[in-house]
Amino acid sequence: MDNNRQNTTINWYPGHMAKTRREMKEKMALIDIVYEVIDARMPISSRIIDLDDLIHEKPRILVVTKYDLCDPTYTNPILDWYKESGMKVVSVNLLTGKNVAMILSHTKEIMQEMNEKRKRKGMKPRAIRALIVGSPNVGKSTLINRLVGKKVTQIGNRPGVTKNLGWIRIHKDIELLDTPGILWPKFENQRQAHILAIFSAIKEEILDSENLARFILSMMMEYYPERVLERYHLEKINPLDMETSFLEIAKKRGALGKGGTPDIEKVYTLVLRDFKEGMFGPVTLDRLNDIPR
Ligand SMILES: Nc1nc2c(ncn2[C@@H]2O[C@H](COP(=O)(O)OP(=O)(O)OP(=O)(O)O)[C@@H](O)[C@H]2O)c(=O)[nH]1
Numbered sequence: 001m002d003n004n005r006q007n008t009t010i011n012w013y014p015g016h017m018a019k020t021r022r023e024m025k026e027k028m029a030l031i032d033i034v035y036e037v038i039d040a041r042m043p044i045s046s047r048i049i050d051l052d053d054l055i056h057e058k059p060r061i062l063v064v065t066k067y068d069l070c071d072p073t074y075t076n077p078i079l080d081w082y083k084e085s086g087m088k089v090v091s092v093n094l095l096t097g098k099n100v101a102m103i104l105s106h107t108k109e110i111m112q113e114m115n116e117k118r119k120r121k122g123m124k125p126r127a128i129r130a131l132i133v134g135s136p137n138v139g140k141s142t143l144i145n146r147l148v149g150k151k152v153t154q155i156g157n158r159p160g161v162t163k164n165l166g167w168i169r170i171h172k173d174i175e176l177l178d179t180p181g182i183l184w185p186k187f188e189n190q191r192q193a194h195i196l197a198i199f200s201a202i203k204e205e206i207l208d209s210e211n212l213a214r215f216i217l218s219m220m221m222e223y224y225p226e227r228v229l230e231r232y233h234l235e236k237i238n239p240l241d242m243e244t245s246f247l248e249i250a251k252k253r254g255a256l257g258k259g260g261t262p263d264i265e266k267v268y269t270l271v272l273r274d275f276k277e278g279m280f281g282p283v284t285l286d287r288l289n290d291i292p293r
């Protein structure tokens with residue numbers, strides 16, 4: 001990895017994440033099914049690395065949000081790989097609600113199995129209890145609002161919107177535990193940390209805008225070079241001299257300070273905002289061979 005990419009280390013593990021993990025573990029015995037929510041633009045990087053340790057062998061549905069924003073050419077092979085390895089995978093667009101009903105039908109199948117087992121043991125059928133879990137900002141609360149069909153929980157395009165665990169009845173037979181986004185105490189993989197950061201899964205206040213802007217340009221030059229060159233009307237970007245490119249972008253986009261000189265801080269913010277607002281078109285920043293195996 002070239003050193004334009006990750007010259008600062010990102011770690012974000014505030015106290016509420018440790019608390020969420022603890023509370024999740026305590027509640028795990030009550031849970032029948034887990035909705036693992038990931039972002040289609042980072043179908044590998046947005047997964048919680050040690051989720052298996054947290055949820056053990058509970059039945060799971062991998063819910064892939066923001067499918068409308070991803071590049072299916074690269075997201076689909078990764079999702080196919082998950083399916084081939086035995087996971088139930090449902091891709092959704094939570095702005096339209098596309099495919100959300102499939103989550104309910106998979107859940108009901110699992111509920112039926114659960115209640116048949118209970119019946120054999122002479123127990124009454126009961127509502128199924130689901131846990132929703134995922135990195136910050138992947139769309140967990142939006143998914144819940146979609147499942148319920150109205151706004152029952154707060155959402156926002158930044159990490160840390162949901163603060164506490166809370167039970168919500170999403171269907172007459174399904175209770176769901178909404179949880180705040182979690183990460184883990186230390187990123188072993190800084191590429192993953194940076195991808196999470198540029199998709200707003202890490203609190204902006206702790207991040208360095210120059211570092212993120214450089215990361216975005218270098219990732220875009222690797223995966224979608226024509227889009228970034230076109231957006232900023234550049235002929236090339238020299239990965240060893242990004243400074244020059246940022247200055248050119250500043251001039252072309254009017255990111256200027258006093259006296260009309262390029263304001264480099266403004267350019268970093270502009271590139272980051274362009275990226276977050278999807279101005280480069282649908283993107284996916286993970287590739288099939290990034291899957292750890
Ligand atoms: N385009 C698009 N945007 C989505 C989709 N799902 C969620 N979003 C947006 O993503 C942002 C984050 O959604 P939330 O539901 O608050 O995310 P969360 O996972 O609950 O976040 P925390 O509570 O902070 O962990 C919001 O701005 C949503 O509108 C989707 O499928 N497509």
Ligand SMILES: [Mg+2]
Pocket residue numbers: 140141142154155161162179180181
């Ligand atoms: Mg939330």
